[in-house]
Amino acid sequence: SIEPAQLWSWQRATKPILGDNFHRNYSIRPQKVPSAPVPNCIVLHITPPRSTLEDRLQEEDFLDEACALAQTLGYAVPVREILRLRAIHPKTFIGKGKVVELRGLLRATDAILFINTPRLTALQQRNLKELCQTEGVKDRISVILDIFGQRARTMEAKLQVELAQCKYALSHLVRGASAGYEQQRGASGTGFMAGGGEKALELRRRQLREQSKVLQHKLKTVEKRRMEQRKHRRQPTVSLLGYTNVGKSSLLNALTHSHAVSVEDRPFETLDTTTRALFLPSVGASALLTDTVGFIRQLPLELVAAFRATLEEAVSADLLLHVRDASTLGTPLFAEQYASVDKILRDVGTPEHLKHSVVEVWNKVDLLTNKQRDQMARVLAGAKREASSPDVVLVSAQTKEGMRELVRMIGDRLVEGGFLQPAETRGADKKSSCEKDGKKHMCYSDEEGKQEVLSSRTENMSNKKAVNEVDV
Numbered sequence: 001s002i003e004p005a006q007l008w009s010w011q012r013a014t015k016p017i018l019g020d021n022f023h024r025n026y027s028i029r030p031q032k033v034p035s036a037p038v039p040n041c042i043v044l045h046i047t048p049p050r051s052t053l054e055d056r057l058q059e060e061d062f063l064d065e066a067c068a069l070a071q072t073l074g075y076a077v078p079v080r081e082i083l084r085l086r087a088i089h090p091k092t093f094i095g096k097g098k099v100v101e102l103r104g105l106l107r108a109t110d111a112i113l114f115i116n117t118p119r120l121t122a123l124q125q126r127n128l129k130e131l132c133q134t135e136g137v138k139d140r141i142s143v144i145l146d147i148f149g150q151r152a153r154t155m156e157a158k159l160q161v162e163l164a165q166c167k168y169a170l171s172h173l174v175r176g177a178s179a180g181y182e183q184q185r186g187a188s189g190t191g192f193m194a195g196g197g198e199k200a201l202e203l204r205r206r207q208l209r210e211q212s213k214v215l216q217h218k219l220k221t222v223e224k225r226r227m228e229q230r231k232h233r234r235q236p237t238v239s240l241l242g243y244t245n246v247g248k249s250s251l252l253n254a255l256t257h258s259h260a261v262s263v264e265d266r267p268f269e270t271l272d273t274t275t276r277a278l279f280l281p282s283v284g285a286s287a288l289l290t291d292t293v294g295f296i297r298q299l300p301l302e303l304v305a306a307f308r309a310t311l312e313e314a315v316s317a318d319l320l321l322h323v324r325d326a327s328t329l330g331t332p333l334f335a336e337q338y339a340s341v342d343k344i345l346r347d348v349g350t351p352e353h354l355k356h357s358v359v360e361v362w363n364k365v366d367l368l369t370n371k372q373r374d375q376m377a378r379v380l381a382g383a384k385r386e387a388s389s390p391d392v393v394l395v396s397a398q399t400k401e402g403m404r405e406l407v408r409m410i411g412d413r414l415v416e417g418g419f420l421q422p423a424e425t426r427g428a429d430k431k432s433s434c435e436k437d438g439k440k441h442m443c444y445s446d447e448e449g450k451q452e453v454l455s456s457r458t459e460n461m462s463n464k465k466a467v468n469e470v471d472v
């Protein structure tokens with residue numbers, strides 16, 4: 001048997017236990033094997049058969065992300081490994097030899113198993129639980145659902161997560177000892193009588209369906225109330241969107257000079273939507289800035305469906321700020337995260353929803369070296385000359401670098417889109433002074449307090465060429 005302490009050196013991977021990139025992207029430190037109540041989790045990242053070269057180049061990053069997910073859920077990760085599958089085994093997903101090996105490891109570390117693949121079938125999960133003799137076998141979806149379950153705070157987010165969990169449970173009902181629906185009285189031989197397990201299974205299915213209906217009804221009521229509140233808003237709306245952990249909440253806090261939203265170096269810190277007023281000095285008016293849940297590669301469909309209203313609202317803002325982590329520039333992660341966000345936006349938004357201006361906000365530039373910055377500036381200057389390239393603002397929510405430019409850009413784009421009137425076209429009689437942060441500002445309000453929409457920009461994020469290939 002393997003001594004827990006040996007596990008650090010047991011790794012097959014040539015990289016250190018948490019990969020080179022781990023500490024750059026997530027600062028959660030690896031915790032040593034079981035000294036305590038922190039439960040352990042063995043993380044196995046799966047590179048599927050016929051994977052692309054790109055997938056194989058990024059597997060260390062994917063493994064880092066999987067470990068961060070496990071740690072966000074409160075697990076220590078004593079063992080992490082990449083497994084390149086040559087074929088998927090229908091009954092156990094991974095090969096029998098690997099299962100036996102894992103059983104020993106799981107026993108030695110008293111851990112659960114997290115297989116980082118989008119989805120295990122109910123049968124594979126049940127078989128793995130039985131063969132590995134563990135209660136805990138999770139796939140990527142169940143880990144993400146558990147994190148959402150832990151972190152949801154508002155009534156709406158809680159209902160959304162419950163609905164997603166309900167749908168997941170419905171798709172994972174299976175007979176078997178580990179699932180608790182064993183065939184107690186068999187139909188074997190007779191062929192027409194359903195066993196007790198079958199009945200229990202059917203009962204559970206009905207319960208879950210009813211629960212899901214009740215949740216959907218409750219959610220509709222909460223959403224309706226929120227839509228009503230939204231109707232009374234007169235300011236234009238700006239949404240912060242982007243991959244998880246890129247610094248959306250930090251930007252909301254920095255832009256609105258507040259600590260309204262919690263910031264942590266871990267995925268899915270934010271699940272609940274927060275909106276704050278953002279004063280735009282160049283226009284002399286305010287917009288509403290919203291921070292919301294971050295995206296992730298292979299976001300479970302159940303969650304996209306449950307969070308549809310939240311995501312649709314975010315996507316249908318007058319201006320989208322797509323926040324990206326500039327510190328990943330020059331790595332495949334930069335383009336990969338862009339592609340994931342773009343995919344989710346397409347999934348959520350009908351073309352109508354995506355007809356909005358998008359500004360790319362490259363955050364965390366404080367982490368770049370001077371040389372990297374120079375190279376990036378040159379590439380961006382080149383990209384700017386192309387009509388199809390998006391507006392990019394370089395910022396650091398930490399050092400506040402680039403904040404002024406970002407605020408100016410937000411004002412300009414809202415004016416261009418006709419969501420705000422430019423300062424100079426407003427009559428002097430419409431000017432008034434308002435107080436913000438203890439300072440006097442010139443404020444403007446249009447006739448009858450309404451915003452007149454002059455024109456509407458119809459640019460699609462997907463029509464814009466992504467600036468991903470920055471060779472730094």
Ligand SMILES: Nc1nc2c(ncn2[C@@H]2O[C@H](COP(=O)(O)OP(=O)(O)OP(=O)(O)O)[C@@H](O)[C@H]2O)c(=O)[nH]1
Nearest residue numbers: 245246247248249250264265268269270294397398
């Ligand atoms: N160095 C540096 N770190 C930053 C910057 N902005 C955010 N961070 C850090 O990045 C981590 C994630 O920040 P958040 O603001 O929580 O990120 P988020 O996009 O809201 O993440 P989720 O809510 O989980 O989707 C935190 O540890 C922040 O301190 C920045 O400009 N520079």
Ligand SMILES: [Mg+2]
Nearest residue numbers: 248249269270
């Ligand atoms: Mg956040």
